[in-house]
Amino acid sequence: MELAIGRSFAAGKSRSRLRLDNNSSSSTLTVMKCEFCREEIADDALACPHCQRDTLAGRSAKGTKLGKVIVVLIAAPIVIFLLLAAFGSQLPDKSPSDRIQESCEREYPGNSEAVTRCRLALTAKALNDTQTNRINQAAKDAGVKP
Secondary structure: OEEEEEEEEEOOEEEEEEEEEOOOOEEEEEEEEOOOOOOEEEOOOOEOOOOOOEOHHHHHHHHHHHHHHHHHHHHHHHHHHHHHHHHHHHOOOOOHHHHHHHHHHHHOOOOHHHHHHHHHHHHHHHHHHHHHHHHHHHHHHHOOOO
16 A cells, blocks of 8 residues: 655645555545644545634535525516516506596696596596496496397
8 A cells, every 4th residue: 555645735724634545445535734723634524523613625515505595686676677677567557536637637737626627527427428338338248239
């Protein structure tokens, strides 16, 4: 059995490579020093077995959950804004009574009595039209000509 030791410096961290060569198989174990207690630990360890502190690999594993939460918090308002921009024009912006009021105010500016009479007349017409439509629909559903 042959033991080979090499050192590499990746991202400013000192890492050692231990390779055990046996006749039948070859395996590589990468170790590094803990940032806190300076003991050698496995490169992929989530926490140091000596001082129990999170390692760089452990922090990045925990960071993925936080990253997902951040993405959702950023993406959700953007999606809502895009949906409102796409379908916002289909939402009713004013009630029928507001449209009647504005129409009468444009027709009779500054004359509140005329605006009131106009609004009452248009509202009665709208109610009459609605009632007429309901009667016609009921007659049609019953198979009777209105």
